[in-house]
Amino acid sequence: MDKIAVLIPCYNEEKTVEKVVRDFKAVLPEAVIYVYDNNSSDRTVELAEKAGAVVRHEYMQGKGNVIRRMFREIDAEVYVMTDGDDTYPAEFAREMVDKVLEHQADMVVGDRLSSTYFTENKRPFHNFGNSLVRGTINRLFHTEIKDIMTGYRAFSYQFVKTFPVLSKGFEIETEMTIHAADKNMQVDNVIIEYRDRPEGSESKLNTYSDGAKVLMSIAKLYRNYKPMNFFGLLALVLAVMSIGFFIPVLMEYIATGLVPKFPTLIACGFAMMAAIQSVFAGLVLSAGAQRSRQEFEMNLIKVDMHYKELKENDR
Template structure:
């Protein structure tokens, strides 16, 4: 797996569908330049060990942003030397956006506080940023404990990753991973609206949409300690994530979003038309209202397809213009 990580970090990278050569950088990123950001909610059983783990790796700039836990999460975090913030709203997404307003260093290492991620992987996560990447995703499936994820959760995660690749055209292997490293500048380029746990999904989509240079590295993933309870519900939350993937395609892949709606409209209209025709041929029954509904569904479907094609053209032109402007800006900086 280490060889895979090296190949991923030294090979051409994904930039919104284009292949861009990675510029090697010799400078190393100091742990003092990295903020370890830990969103928490009722993590008293594990937060202390998580903070200590990063301290042992040399990462002492630890910020815990807590969703108003009713247990001792905040007190334990302070006792272990972390800076503790209490988020003004609710949900992981809102917590991350709010915490970034207080970060004064150029790099962020974001990790869950449930003890499932290994602080020893911190250097592995940060290293691609020194190579020129802007966003790093830790792939939990590369080295996962046998009991770290239930079979239903594992199936759901893989299905969501395949759906993401199909809808958004990028293979990030584990878009729901809570172990992320990114530059603060790249984060501020993203348009993030998610307040809840779908923040990881939105981050992945926004990286594709804005051409953020993203790579994936293998990490280890451990079972959640017995005394720590999960806040996720596999079926309900999985459905919410799939819905978010589809909804976010509206601005990232409008041809798929509006095209799927258009095809559904045409198909439903055609089925109704076939039923009306069959009734008229078999029993000489006329269904004027159903015939009107059928025609309306087909016309609406065709219009949505046309709108999807036009929207896709606009998105493509916008991306080309953005890349052109970014290239001009880089050339001016180099001069």
């Protein structure tokens, strides 16, 4: 088992990957640097190997697929995940590692948004999107995480081996954050500096399509992790609509004794029935979510025992 593993998912990062590997080797000389290539068509692999990284491959396209492969294959006491585009300075890695090793953090978030992100990043919609996602998740899940979508993080062994990677693409950071919040795992923030990509290095993110995927991912995860809240809100909306359209029909019936808008009355009835069904769906799924949390805690105990065995074997 490695003491520290630095994980760098890469897709066509020949302009920056060599520098990123060398920077992290300088800051964390005891770490093993892993570069996972995701079907690059340039010299990413060659330059990563030249810089001293262990290069492996994931042939299913997408950052989520790469991270799934990393988490399955590597055992370490602490993991540092960063991007290969040289936007995250390596000098903050030691503080993030110490948060895991000495303060029992399960996930440490490299917080760009509290420092230089909004001045360095030249894409205004990305700035807006990061703020929107941060505000939405912190309100929905009652957290105080400062940067939801940062790619610079540190993890404990227990987090990595109990995190079910479901996302295939850039929604993975959002999924990590919500998983940690729902499972009551310790999340610490470390303020980092952010620098924009160097000239000639192109982002793989599509502002609109990837942003839409992230928002859809938040809605799905909220439904799965907080089903009573999700379906309760849906029931409230349906009930308000039903009552809102029913009141004029009722008032006219009181005044004239007639119901000339039978289709509206029928629609109101169906909407109210759907609201009641939503409440019961939320109750049933909430019981399932509670059971899932209990199973997670039992699995966490097993993972922790395995972690201790690995450390003993290394000694």
